[in-house]
Amino acid sequence: MIKIYFDWNVMSQIKNGDHKELREIIFDNEKLFIPFSTSHIGDIFSSFKETDTQRDYIESDLNFISELTKDKCLMNTGKDVVLDFYPPKELFEQRIEEKDLFNDISLDGLMKIFEQDDLIKSIGKSLINLLKSIPLEESFKQAFENPESAEQMDKMFPGLKENPTMEGFFKSFSKMNLNLNESDGYQELRKTVQGGMGINRDKIFDSDDPYKIIDGKYKKIGTSPNQFIDNSKNAPEWFNEITNEYLLLDMHGYQEDKVNIKKGRKETFRNTTEDAFHAAFASTCSFYVINDNKSYKKTKLIYEKLGINTIVFKPSEFIEYYQKYLDIKDAILNFRIPFEIIKTAEFYEEVMESATLRTYYVPFFFFGFFNKIMVLIPNDGSDTIFLLSQNGPSNHRIYSMEIQHLHKQLCEILGDDIENLGQIKDEEFKEKEWVGRKWILGEITFRLTRPNGHFQLYFDQQN
Template identity: 30%
Template sequence: MPAVYIYLDWNVFDGLQKIQQLNDSDKEAFTFINNLIAQQNVFVPYSNAHINDLIRGYKKNPTYTQGDLSFIAQITGNLAVVQYWGHDQVTWHQRDVFQFFEDALEEKSNDFDSLEKLCEGDEFGMMKTMMDLFKSVPLPDNFSKLFELDPVFDKIFATSREKLTIYSLMDDLMKMSSLLKTDYSIYKSLRGFTSKIIKKYKNDPSLKAQLQILDNQEAPNFLKASSDEMYEWAKNKSSSKTSGNSDYSKVIDTYLKIDWRGYKSDERFDNMIDDALHTFYAAHCHFFVTEDDRCHYKATETFKELGILTRVFKPKEFLSFVKQTLKDGDSGQILREG
């Protein structure tokens, strides 16, 4: 029988570590998965999405990180599946999980999350001179009206509200990525604000008249757009390229688009991004096992929309599926349906 690859979400790795603490019904499913791995009936890779999960945990409490890394090494045998920057396909290889974690931790420590921190690395002082210039350039007078639209903008543009300068706006935009990761309400609020504005102005005759005067052909279409069309519009307007790997772009974009629809949507932006990554890597395996209800739904929908054959299960569902398959006497069905 060909090799079977199972991609496990971090919550399943965590459950495998804590089998003895689980209730009886959960313990049966996790013990079954553990035995499959121990008997080398399946192969389990880890990815940089797991590394991201561990880094978040490490920043909150580093006590358990070494044990978590040891467990990943034990379960996976250091088999990694990674989409490296600049590559047009994933790489399957042996990579020491401890070294991977240390490299990723060091890389994240060099991230710039503010203009002030960025300027600290400017040994010639040229950037600081430029930033000082921007501190004296005011924002347009009507920028303040933004804060009347929704309270979420008070959080996103906190510095700009206090100091109405181009520098403050640039600094707020630079901090936004970090802010989305630490304030779990912002992503949800932005999505809600967008839906509210669309509903409010979709049939507003005065807005339509203003757009006609401005000869803006695009905005009326945007106001009529569905959730998926809005996502595609925003993605196409972005100048950033997700990856040279078209499959990566398809899976990640589809997952995020499904989240944007609002059903079983994540409230934590960083979790959503990493779950999209987990889904991409799971697409290279026969099965994806996760305890997360939101991820389970969105991964299933992503694979369905893209015609990817990977099956998504929760641990108990996976146990039931294999038991039924073996009962039917057709072990080959596992791979054919996977």
């Protein structure tokens, strides 16, 4: 199956009647694997209001996501990004229940959370009283006294100057958190960063090489923006890397997002963060379809820098690509096209001790799965080995439903497997060595195997 991740703006536009041709392609198309993520829920939650009209509108959004994705949901567990089947409505209700939980992350606010559990209430009280009495590092106090940094520190940590303790820090951090995510504080913070680094926003906004500008400014002061990257274990390393790169570009002015709290859907730091998460989630798929020009440019630049092979498309670009390469209507062409490609296409060649390996990276997805052709030519003159393989997205994993769909397609052309193993079951993949499937057609044996964790389809000439 071909994995495609759609940004919420594209989903919303399709729901509201736009991109009719795209809608016809993606709905109920069994060749496509379309997940949503918890960030889609975050996008919808940004417009949440306690009114019947808004509730009805949000419910229709959630129903649309469920219909399109069949409840396939990507979630960040902290250690990994996993796929689960989860109704969007349930995730949204959870978000509503938790919406006020961390609004107040001052020490007093945290104490209220502890007080909800009798088992940890006394421990929490002792811990918080201890934290309240701890003074801040001297460097913090000096930053408030330094004329060059005092104004910026007051903006970033309101009230901390008057109470330079851990109690004051948590209270100030709570205000800053609300200001960033619920108000226009991110706009001021971004101006402070750009002003402090001497970055001309108009120059960097549509620069061909924003990284050169950013790195150059940090080099002048003898540091690197990577010093400030969040490497905490709240997500896989690759997820954090993409997210941080996205926020770094936006914070320093490249294709920076609007901040707007005056009407309609709030646009705050929370929205930029969700866009960064979308870019990370999308890297588990072969295609990322997005219609917001700023996110489109930032994501393409990040993927290029990090070597991520997910293709970023606007809706019209994806439609053109789908019609040209992905919509193979005659199933038998999945066998014919690869042999046509190896006659004329360019390849990467690796000369080994006993054979030469030629690899063809193709835009097609044969049987909705294989996008790599490999030809192994032995030096001893024995039969050439031909197989189809997969060049998957950088951060992907293969799910059993994909192989089950692949097997179904192969059976429609080749018939039942020669060992009568039948339909592929989830339990088969728990074994270290997967049994695979074999078919014989004419003088060729087809083998669907999983050597070293890679699913491949071999074409073996019978002797």
